Amino acid sequence: METLVAPLNGHNTNLTDEGSRLKLQDTLRTAAESTETPHDTMLRLFNAPLQVAVVKAGIDLGLFNILTQSKTPVAVEQIAQDKGADPLFIGRLLRYLASIRLVEETSKDHFAANKSTIAMSDSRVQGAMNYTFNISGPAYQAFPKFCQDHNYQNRTGGKFPWHAGAQTDLDFFPWAKQNPEGLQWFQQLMSVPREGDWLDVVPMADVTEQVLAADPERTVFVDVGGSVGHQCARLTTKLPQLKGHVVLQDLKETIDNVPAIDGVQAMAHDFFTPEPVKGARCYYLCTVLHDWDDEKAIEILKNLIPALGPDSQILIDDMALPNTGVHWWSACLDLHMYTMLGAMERNEDQWHALLDKAGLKALSIETYSPTMRHSIITAVPK
Ligand SMILES: C[S@@+](CC[C@H](N)C(=O)[O-])C[C@H]1O[C@@H](n2cnc3c(N)ncnc32)[C@H](O)[C@@H]1O
Helix, strand or coil: CHHHHCHHHCCCCCCCCHHHHHHHHHHHHHHHHHCCCHHHHHHHHHHHHHHHHHHHHHHHHCHHHHHHHCCCCEEHHHHHHHHCCCHHHHHHHHHHHHHCCCCEEEECCEEECCHHHHHHCCHHHHHHHHHHHHHHHHHHHHHHHHHHHCCCCCCCCCCCHHHHHHCCCCCHHHHHHHCHHHHHHHHHHHHCCCCCCHHHCCCHHHHHHHHHHHCCCCCCEEEECCCCCHHHHHHHHHCHHHCCCEEEEECHHHHCCCCCCCCEEEEECCCCCCCCCCCCCEEEEECCHHHCCHHHHHHHHHHHHHHCCCCCEEEEEEEEECCCCCCHHHHHHHHHHHHHHCCCCEEHHHHHHHHHHHCEEEEEEEECCCCCCEEEEEEEEC
8 A cells, every 4th residue: 555655645666566567657647637627638748749849958958967966956047057048948948847747846946856857867868868859759740641641551661651750761770870870869769778677588597508518619699680789788797607609780880889798799780681690599689570560570580590500599579469458658669660660569469470471480478577568489490
């Protein structure tokens, strides 16, 4: 009961398990929304687009970092002076951010950091906000007309709202190759720690021990499309015995910017070409296949098959959605994938069908975040 009423009093609940925490959030949101008049509902949605815009301005100005770094409340006058800005305007920005609980108003014209301010001062979160404001935001603006123009068909291939929003003919990843700032925001977004830990359902310590006992030189883990290597770094930190047996692969533009990770070999590789590392124990694809429609996802998987040894496994780390009651974030990510890439989040039936078409079968689908449904789908040749 204490846990339930704590957030009503503005206290941290310390709920650690994802299922209970998200259930509590949704219950409280539903309760708050049940009190809304039609006018309140309209106001809530009217406010939504402005939030990201003001947060973006706050990031550009360094507001979240200034408040987070200060041990005492900061005067509006001080920030305005340091930034050469108008105190009246800085006060209006901070007043708005306090009203949506992203900063704390401590007294007249004085503000301090709260938990959300600290979150917004993280460079990875700032990259994610820059991504959503500059990159997915314009694509969302193009979404309704795109759907209307295409008669609300579930399109794969061709152009998506992304192209109209960014006014480009390039698909997102080729565009990112030519736009280093956009690529960096995307990489920062990818680096924000996600819900759950896939190592809870894959016994990597045991796997590593068995593999290296039989062949001390063997590659144990290939992170295919692994971005800047945050998963590899986490893995080798948790299991140092894996050092020297992990390969990180991504596009050259990304690999060129990867800081050296102890015990991890970084390799430029396009996953639409045959996998060059042969006979590794695990080929791991984390939130890679959800970027692609079935045709392209099958191509990626088929490029792995010739590299597989007798006991190799493909570990797909993606959402495996339930048939009903999808969490709002999973449903959001699904439409985000459609908007940006013409892709989708898949349910279990869709995963089985996809693997079958690629010449693979699922040995297991193990969910490690019960609400978001992040899961490890272990696949081997049929
Ligand atoms: C959604 S991100 C996932 C990154 C990482 N696995 C993670 O979980 O954070 C998809 C990754 O696929 C990479 N990618 C896109 N096209 C690729 C290609 N043709 N070959 C290799 N990697 C590619 C992107 O650069 C990006 O890092």
